[in-house]
Amino acid sequence: VSTQSTWADKFVGTVRLSMASNCSTGEKSPKTGALSPHCSGHGPHKGLDPFWSALDSSSNVCVTGADVSLSSNTSTLSNTITWRTEECWPGQGGNGQALIMGLPHHVFQLQQSNIKLLSVGGHRNVNGYNTPVIGNRWTLVLPRKPIQWLGVPDPDKVSQIRESLKAESGFDVPYECSEGIMDPYNAGKLTSRMAMLALIANQLKETEIATKLISKLKPSINLWLELHSQDLLIYDPNWGGVITCGCTYANYPPPARCENRAKSKLDCPALSDFNSEFGNAFYNDHHFHYGYLIYTAAVVSYLDKNWAAAFKERVLMLIRDIANPSDSDPYFPMLRHFDWYVGHSWAQGIVSNPNGLNQESGSEAVNAYYGIYLYGLATHNEVLMTHAEAMIMSEIASIRTYWQVSKQVYPSGYQHDLVGIVWDRLIEYHTFFGRQPFFVYGIQLIPVTPMVPLMLSGPWLNNAFPAFLRSCREDDPPLCEDSGFITFVYAAQALIDKKAAWKNALQLSNAAYRVDCAGCNGNSRTNLLHFVASSGNSVNFISKAAADKGVLFVGGLLIVATVCILILLGSTGRLFLRRDGYSSV
Secondary structure: OOOOOOHHHHOOOOOOOOOOOOOOOOOEOOOOOOEOOOOOOOHHHOOOHHHHHHHHHOOOEEEEEEEEEEEEOOOEEEEEEEEEEEEOOOOOOOOOOOEEEEOHHHHHHEOOOOOEEOOOOOEEEOOEEEEEEEOOEEEEEEEOOOEEOOOOOOHHHHHHHHHHHHHHOOOOOOHHHHOOOOOHHHHHHHHHHHHHHHHHHHHOOOHHHHHHHHHHHHHHHHHHHOOOOOOOEEEEOOOOEEEEOOOOEEOOOOOOEEOOOOOOHHHOHHHOOOOHHHHHHHOOOHHHHHHHHHHHHHHHHHHOHHHHHHOHHHHHHHHHHHHOOOOOOOOOOOOOOEEOOOOEEOOOOOOOOOOOOEEOOHHHHHHHHHHHHHHHHHOOOHHHHHHHHHHHHHHHHHHHHHHEOOOOOOOOOOOOOEOOEEEOOOEEOOOOOOOOHHHHHHOOOOOOOOOHHHHOOHHHHHHHHHHHHHHHHHHOHHHHHHOOOHHHHHHHHOOOOHHHHHHHHHHOOHHHHOOOOOOOOOOOHHHHHHHHHHOOOOOOOOOHHHHHHOOOEEOOOOOOEEOOOHHHHOOOOOOEEOOOOOEEO
């Protein structure tokens, strides 16, 4: 374009630009004179003719959207993305297929019968090297793995687990949780802790303990679902979601209480404070928060079928908030957090950030979909199970790709073996609540469930665990134990040195399980011992009908299902409306 002309003089309509490399500073370093590996003629940028040819044939193919379908057999789970396309310049011809950049996890998973991968013409971004992919239909294949209610502990360790269970059988949530004064995230962790104890009691045939725990657990989950919590759940018609009102906390004169009690819209402090309750009212972390409550509901539904029938609609409402599979639901958006392209969830809500979206705890995202899967299992909802399993396995694959550092993704300049926070435009080695390495590692193991072994790559863990253990013992040992993050150290250790982990877990002080600290409150001594004792023990897929027979392994052949099914609406899909103008779940 001449200096006397403008771009508008030369082009009308759509202009498509393509970057064939990361060569943005010239072929030679101005300081050293060395050739840049990002510039044409080197590595994947050598011999670009296939890329130019693909670019030419696909130049009039514009992607306008995508449809996602799921299918499975006994060994694999397939996620098919069908790209919707149209002519970029109508009437100009061209019948090529879409040319789209594939991320590293795509390349690992793509079934190559319907697509073609180009070895040249790609470029790097924060997700690693992006590979050009030609094709309108991508099928990503993942191996299926057993999804368990619980593992099977070593027989010689059962007596000590039983002893711990009896000691903790009197566990109850604190007053602030039983009244719904605290936020749903911490309340959910406490209720799920009790739910895990009930599951273990059921597995060990300690029926009296299981019944006692469930009887105490139901009021703690009911109050959130029946609108009895002081920190009320309300429906937001603007963004289509369940949010917290917030709590104006007071404890003098006793007892502790929320003074606002959501008497009106103006009495909801969370609506005007982005930092209140982790930003729940601004849609931050909903899958983390409600995932724990959904897990609790799954356990209660499994052990009490009458409760399951009575609360079905209300539990499904929380599921629709975080993982709605339908694009035609008038009350909730489709998949609020999960991103099928990047293969994992985003935790950030509606407040923008220059670095884009982010997610810290991949393990808590997995826990949300794990809870949905178990709820589907307990209520015989196979479509819900298929939907949840696909998100679980995809999230795990992305955790292993983008959180657990591989040289195939990140450049050598990143000197850590784990990512604390994944953003759209950067990665960070710390957490939102601390920079200590044991926080960075531990937040990727919370909560301690049968999902942990599926998330942690064996080779990666063998390499990373010494730094995790060293950080806890050397950086700040009192904080590591007082924060409860020592329990995650021993959970990880169980996967590589079970004997040492068992010894350490037995010796761990009860202070690591306090209900008044964020890292402690979701775990129990009994659960950690059960996890360590079950580590490495083989499991099998069995029929889902076994759920009604007290068998705690699940799997089997699932039906082929697409994600665009409105089954999660339940029998009525109704909302529970309040007179003050809010709609509550």
